[in-house]
Amino acid sequence: MNYAANPCTIFLNPDLASLRVKLGVLFSGGKDSVFACYRAAERDEIACLITLVSENMDSYMFHTPNISATAWQAVAMGLPLLSWPTHGEKEAELMDLKDAVAAARDRFGIEGVVTGAIESVYQATRVQRIARDLDLWCFNPLWQMNQVDYLRLLLSKGFRVIISGVFAYPFDASWLGAELTEEMILRLAELQKRYQINPSGEGGELETFVLDGPNFQSRIEILKATRSYGNYRGHFVIEEMRLVKK
Amino acid sequence: MILLVDLCFEQESLSRPEFVDPIADALRRAGFSCKVHHFTELKEDEPENYDRVILCGTALRDNAYVGQLEPFSWIKSCKKPILGICAGMQVIGAVFGGRIVPQPVIGMEKIEIVMKSPLLGVPREIEGYHLHDFGVSVPTGFRVLAESREHVCAFQHDRWPVYGVMFHPEVRNRWILERFAKLR
Numbered sequence: 361m362n363y364a365a366n367p368c369t370i371f372l373n374p375d376l377a378s379l380r381v382k383l384g385v386l387f388s389g390g391k392d393s394v395f396a397c398y399r400a401a402e403r404d405e406i407a408c409l410i411t412l413v414s415e416n417m418d419s420y421m422f423h424t425p426n427i428s429a430t431a432w433q434a435v436a437m438g439l440p441l442l443s444w445p446t447h448g449e450k451e452a453e454l455m456d457l458k459d460a461v462a463a464a465r466d467r468f469g470i471e472g473v474v475t476g477a478i479e480s481v482y483q484a485t486r487v488q489r490i491a492r493d494l495d496l497w498c499f500n501p502l503w504q505m506n507q508v509d510y511l512r513l514l515l516s517k518g519f520r521v522i523i524s525g526v527f528a529y530p531f532d533a534s535w536l537g538a539e540l541t542e543e544m545i546l547r548l549a550e551l552q553k554r555y556q557i558n559p560s561g562e563g564g565e566l567e568t569f570v571l572d573g574p575n576f577q578s579r580i581e582i583l584k585a586t587r588s589y590g591n592y593r594g595h596f597v598i599e600e601m602r603l604v605k606k
Numbered sequence: 607m608i609l610l611v612d613l614c615f616e617q618e619s620l621s622r623p624e625f626v627d628p629i630a631d632a633l634r635r636a637g638f639s640c641k642v643h644h645f646t647e648l649k650e651d652e653p654e655n656y657d658r659v660i661l662c663g664t665a666l667r668d669n670a671y672v673g674q675l676e677p678f679s680w681i682k683s684c685k686k687p688i689l690g691i692c693a694g695m696q697v698i699g700a701v702f703g704g705r706i707v708p709q710p711v712i713g714m715e716k717i718e719i720v721m722k723s724p725l726l727g728v729p730r731e732i733e734g735y736h737l738h739d740f741g742v743s744v745p746t747g748f749r750v751l752a753e754s755r756e757h758v759c760a761f762q763h764d765r766w767p768v769y770g771v772m773f774h775p776e777v778r779n780r781w782i783l784e785r786f787a788k789l790r
Contacts, residue, residue: 504628
């Protein structure tokens with residue numbers, strides 16, 4: 361068989377051998393983007409974190425509670441952070457994301473982006489299109505993971521995760537600021553059966569913030585925080601924190 | 607035992623958790639055992655040691671497999687059921703003489719099943735997740751099972767249980783993987 365004559369060979373990318381890609385991680389400070397960063401760093405180079413700071417608390421794409429605290433996490437992880445503002449308006453925010461990724465490419469030389477998408481086709485599709493438009497790789501290392509197994513993996517790897525926001529029934533104020541434990545995972549799995557919530561909160565039911573993990577050189581200690589809650593919506597806002605060397 | 611062939615640009619790439627592991631997870635949760643081999647490490651007669659074979663997809667920019675079709679020459683002589691997903695369908699098509707052609711689609715798309723088959727069932731409309739810049743022309747000896755916006759979404763060999771789907775059944779259509787695993 362003469363495969364060399366096949367016209368498909370014109371599409372071959374010659375740069376793939378022993379590829380170690382310089383990556384920018386779309387970073388919200390929540391467990392999914394932190395874990396995606398951890399996974400990506402196991403084999404590729406993380407050049408920067410990219411955070412979209414949304415003015416809209418109900419953004420379709422971007423996590424909002426404690427978004428300014430990503431600067432502390434970046435220091436704790438020893439990585440540069442590109443922080444980019446957005447009004448957080450549906451679809452228009454995608455242009456802001458594209459601009460932010462393009463800026464990361466220009467400033468840090470990234471060749472690809474990493475997301476923490478698990479099941480959200482909405483998010484994954486839009487980031488894939490942006491990456492293609494900018495001629496970048498797109499990696500989703502958590503894609504389609506079983507959510508309960510994933511939460512357990514976070515614990516087994518040593519990540520410390522707190523609930524920084526609740527946005528759906530039946531989550532009450534007691535969840536705010538609570539740390540992810542095996543007991544909490546069992547409760548989330550039960551709520552998945554009863555109410556069809558996503559245990560990892562990817563449907564917008566929960567938001568999280570990571571205090572520590574195997575890819576953190578320092579852990580984050582919360583010194584002061586406030587809770588606000590009403591009608592199954594609430595925020596745990598970190599007002600003062602410090603880094604503690606590990 | 608089902609053989610999953612990883613078509614990503616290198617072994618243990620960052621794409622494997624996205625394009626191979628979800629298929630393995632879906633099959634294991636449905637009660638089927640499977641083993642992953644990267645396409646570059648597959649010996650020609652090795653697929654015969656398995657009950658069936660799935661060629662997995664790759665990232666949008668990853669087309670390393672296209673220039674290395676020699677490791678897939680076993681496809682033509684393999685007696686076991688084979689399913690190619692996205693890049694895997696392109697490989698099957700190319701091995702049987704089809705042409706890989708530009709066909710960019712990203713996201714959920716309506717898919718019209720146009721012919722009854724053991725893999726996809728009776729004609730009807732479903733939705734599937736696409737992630738590809740290229741598709742493949744239908745080689746001689748294959749029939750079209752499904753279409754979308756004038757593109758071929760699935761095909762089957764006329765005589766052998768060799769299938770290809772351009773969309774990713776591991777996303778919202780895991781029933782297709784289970785049907786393939788149960789094919790007689």
